[in-house]
Amino acid sequence: MRIMKDSLSRQFFRPLGLLLFFVMFASAALAENSGQDAVFLRVANGPDQGYTIKVQGEQSGELFLADIGSLARAMRLGSVFDGRRMQIDEAFGSTVTSCILTEKNNFAVIGSAAGDSPIRVLQLASAPVFGRDRVFLPVDQACRMFTLWLGRQVRYNARTGRIDAELGSRWPSASLQSVGQLPDDAPPPKSPEPSAPAPDSGRDSSAAREKTVIDNIRIQSLANGAVIRFSATGGTRNASFLRADKSNNLYLTIENATGNPARLAKNYPGGVVKSISPMPLDSGAMQFTIALNIPSSSIKSSSFRYDAAKNDYVISVMNDVDVEAIHMTEKERRIQERLSHDVDKWKLDAVVIDAGHGGKDPGAIGITGTREKDVVLNIARDLGMFIRQKWPEVKVIYTRKEDRFIPLKERGQIANRYGGKVFISIHCNSTAGNRKVRGPEVYILGPHKTQAALNVAMFENSVITEEENSNESYKGFSDEYLIMSSMAQSAFATQSTELAQDVLRRLGRDGSNNGLGVRQAGFMVLWTPSMPSILVETGYLSNPAEEKLLRDRKAQTGVAYAIFQGLQQYRSAYESRMAVSSRAVN
Numbered sequence: 001m002r003i004m005k006d007s008l009s010r011q012f013f014r015p016l017g018l019l020l021f022f023v024m025f026a027s028a029a030l031a032e033n034s035g036q037d038a039v040f041l042r043v044a045n046g047p048d049q050g051y052t053i054k055v056q057g058e059q060s061g062e063l064f065l066a067d068i069g070s071l072a073r074a075m076r077l078g079s080v081f082d083g084r085r086m087q088i089d090e091a092f093g094s095t096v097t098s099c100i101l102t103e104k105n106n107f108a109v110i111g112s113a114a115g116d117s118p119i120r121v122l123q124l125a126s127a128p129v130f131g132r133d134r135v136f137l138p139v140d141q142a143c144r145m146f147t148l149w150l151g152r153q154v155r156y157n158a159r160t161g162r163i164d165a166e167l168g169s170r171w172p173s174a175s176l177q178s179v180g181q182l183p184d185d186a187p188p189p190k191s192p193e194p195s196a197p198a199p200d201s202g203r204d205s206s207a208a209r210e211k212t213v214i215d216n217i218r219i220q221s222l223a224n225g226a227v228i229r230f231s232a233t234g235g236t237r238n239a240s241f242l243r244a245d246k247s248n249n250l251y252l253t254i255e256n257a258t259g260n261p262a263r264l265a266k267n268y269p270g271g272v273v274k275s276i277s278p279m280p281l282d283s284g285a286m287q288f289t290i291a292l293n294i295p296s297s298s299i300k301s302s303s304f305r306y307d308a309a310k311n312d313y314v315i316s317v318m319n320d321v322d323v324e325a326i327h328m329t330e331k332e333r334r335i336q337e338r339l340s341h342d343v344d345k346w347k348l349d350a351v352v353i354d355a356g357h358g359g360k361d362p363g364a365i366g367i368t369g370t371r372e373k374d375v376v377l378n379i380a381r382d383l384g385m386f387i388r389q390k391w392p393e394v395k396v397i398y399t400r401k402e403d404r405f406i407p408l409k410e411r412g413q414i415a416n417r418y419g420g421k422v423f424i425s426i427h428c429n430s431t432a433g434n435r436k437v438r439g440p441e442v443y444i445l446g447p448h449k450t451q452a453a454l455n456v457a458m459f460e461n462s463v464i465t466e467e468e469n470s471n472e473s474y475k476g477f478s479d480e481y482l483i484m485s486s487m488a489q490s491a492f493a494t495q496s497t498e499l500a501q502d503v504l505r506r507l508g509r510d511g512s513n514n515g516l517g518v519r520q521a522g523f524m525v526l527w528t529p530s531m532p533s534i535l536v537e538t539g540y541l542s543n544p545a546e547e548k549l550l551r552d553r554k555a556q557t558g559v560a561y562a563i564f565q566g567l568q569q570y571r572s573a574y575e576s577r578m579a580v581s582s583r584a585v586n
Contacts, residue, residue, distance in 0.1 A: 065136035076243035214259035225318040241304035250290040257286040350395040352420035355380035356427040359405025364430035366541035372428040382560030423533035439512025495532035503566030
């Protein structure tokens, strides 16, 4: 009886186990299919040439939605996506074209990337799906779109789940001017027989039969890449361009073309391009393999175009480098050369006097209403008078001679425009909540070393808020003007410090309690002058006694003469050193 029960149990549970196995297998297969996130793309770009690569996407019910960006990259097309619009660029033939997909739009717009060809419209069976920084289309619809746009066969085989793309020559009947439509049942255009030649539009039959000769290759090196020109003699030919592969090679194939391989083969010692190797093909085409010195992963973009004016076939390769850093280095080099030239040729034959503030900007205001702009204008005029009297051969340049507003940026530009050799900016100081601080100060351009120096610089720089379009006008200070200021510190630091010390010694007055000594801070007005530059704070209007002194006309003249005496001492010492150096050289 027990044996019979065991037998019955085995007969009952064996089919049940098999059933459970098949259910689990089917569920796993279904789960695998529902989670499909990629298909394979097989690309054929010539006889015995091609590659297989994955195209990303996602499953939506029974449809596989292809990631258009992934599909474009797999076919070595460039693409840009801004969240609402995707542009795909190709450069297989003589005309570079773009395909634009827009959110919630059933039409793909095709046109020349240069904007000089008619627009072509492809109607999609459904609008592309935008999401998660990607654009999706049903895979068969995406293939039909690429087929009609590129004039090359791109097919999806639902049975094998694979895309096949033939990216050789464009079909002769393919036209950018036609209007395409992509209904679900539309068969793709048929490819011509391999032996059928592509006619040259506008050429006679004899020109079509004659081979185009590639007679020269030129490379223009750029900061971020290179432009390669293949110069031709003869009719215009169809050409295919393949972007860099894993071997870091580009390929250009020009149909019905010839050339001297020994003369056209080139090796380059440096730069983006390593070598160019030509090879005649059995089909009558000429293929060029361009080996790069950089890995394909560092290529930002590569494209092909035909230059009809010069009959050149042109490849552009853009390297993924920091172009701004390269330009910045070159800019620093040019500025350094200019500053070195300025230092070598420097003669004190022109002094720029800058009266701070002015017009709608009163500057600091004393307790009894003394305005900084009025005090410093009088001192500036008096200083100029002393220079003209004592040094008639020296030119005096004022940034302002009357009560008017001059932007900070323009003050330095005036100094450079009129050939200034020394820049002296005159100001009055003020400190909130402390009426006891008094005494003159002299600053040079540089990073602030004390909070007090920073506060003074921030106050003097705040005038830019009074200027029109100040954000636009001063955005350049983060680039060339900051480079100029940094290098000016290095090129003229010794002269500026010496001038500041000479002036400060003459300006010192009894009762000063602000800590004598040359200070440095980032004054905007000192950023642009390409010469020794100082900023003189003649005293504190926030101190009642010093305000009374600074508003006195006689005292203002005395301050101006003290500045002149410091300048005079500086000039004498500097010219003596120049004379000694000149005798030593001679």
